Amino acid sequence: MKAWILETQAPIEERPLQLVELPDPHPGPGQIRIRVQACGVCRTDVHIAEGDLPLHKSPLILGHEIVGIVDEVGPGVTRFRLGQRAGVTWLNHACGECKFCRAGKENLCPQARFTGWDADGGYAEYTLVEADFALHLPEGRPFMELAPWMCPGVAGYRAFRLTGLGRGTRLGLYGFGPTAAYVLQVAHALGIEVYVVTRSEKNKDAARSLGAEWVGGYDDQMPVKLDGSIVFPPVGDLVSFALSQLDSNGRLVLGPVTMTPIVIDDFNLIWQERSIISLAHVTRQDGEAFVRLADDIGIKVNTEVYPFARVPEALIAVRHGQVKGNAVIQVAE
Ligand SMILES: [Zn+2]
Ligand SMILES: [Zn+2]
Structure with missing residues (x-):
């Protein structure tokens, strides 16, 4: 698959991300593979790319406002079927057992992992995620609009x-x-x-x-x-x-x-x-509740769409506050 990877942090004008060809990933037990359709661009991506936040893995695929279509399902997954829409937010994993997880505050889990920081994110043709941490998305809304629901929304x-x-x-x-x-x-x-x-x-x-x-x-x-x-x-x-x-x-x-x-x-x-x-991060409950409500009320989204080839330019524009509304990378044609 084609993916933008970050290996070494640097000022965003120096274009620290590189477009490379990687082997297609395949889901393990409990995981789904999402064919990414769109991924929103967030200021947090800039902070990770530039080194304001430490690099947790290298190479890393950034991007945590992911929407797409499930195209491979790992063993034991019942929450998603092939062909369904799925979204991924910043919260990639929580332990499910600590006092915060048990109290419905998995956003505070000390073992929480985050998409596009601890786990590879959405500036790629495919991404893997635990099915339990992916969101169901409404049909009938453009992927470009759904992507920013996943973080600012x-x-x-x-x-x-x-x-x-x-x-x-x-x-x-x-x-x-x-x-x-x-x-x-x-x-x-x-x-x-x-x-x-x-x-x-x-x-x-x-x-x-x-x-x-x-x-x-x-x-x-x-x-x-x-x-x-x-x-x-x-x-x-x-x-x-x-x-x-x-x-x-x-x-x-x-x-x-x-x-x-x-x-x-x-x-x-x-x-x-x-x-x-x-405010610290988000929970899956927030994600599910917001998606339902946003769909019900027909929430309006302002997007500026960048083709997949122009991820570095999108990051530069976000860094300098030059985007009107939400910057979104169109990953699939
Ligand atoms: Zn974000
Ligand atoms: Zn926990």
Whole structure:
């Protein structure tokens, strides 16, 4: 099969990925082989390629927003049949036995493995995955749209769930990229008012068109107190700012994997049972629930499609924030 591999980390402009021919993989017990149709491009891929995250194996095939068709089934698999659609998210494996797995928090499993980091991912014609960790996907939606469901979609859904909000409440979103666009649509569909704070005029327009109740910049007066909020930019200074707009009992979810230092210099910002929680990865339950909901509400996805030959260019564009919406690699013709 053709695959893009990473052997040595380097700045993305130096094009650390190479296109090579590898033997076709075959599934072992419990695994399925997916003929990859599309794979979304994530900033995490850039972090791994450039060395912000350590390399866990070499060579490595990046890519953890994988959608495709099951074309080979390993011994003992009953969850998937040949020809069915399957998706793979960032969570590639969890032990199933530790206290976190048993509590439904397999995203926190100390033995968790991640797609396109610990295990080969989707910038290849085929990928192998444990059937138990693959998601069923709806028929009738283009693969190019389904690919970004696997990371920004599912992660946004988990961030939303961590706010604990339900119908009739008010959600604040700070920053408005692709992940926030999914959260807005999910919350809106569930009867929650969404208040969006973002700098970019383009993003303000996008938020309005997706049904935001109110859209403003960081200097505008938030018209209400919020019941829960999510901060997306990795900017620690936003934490105090977001807390100042949160109502009593409100929960603030921090979306990024890392942030600049957070300073909370006034106890009143967290008084009245306000809380802060970070988002770490996703569970299979998040994936299944999001896919069902996204299909039900017909979630809108903005994609910029790159042919398989142009994976390095897609990574460079993502690195520099030059992609409108979600970058997706079209792997199969
Ligand atoms: Zn991702
Ligand atoms: Zn575990």
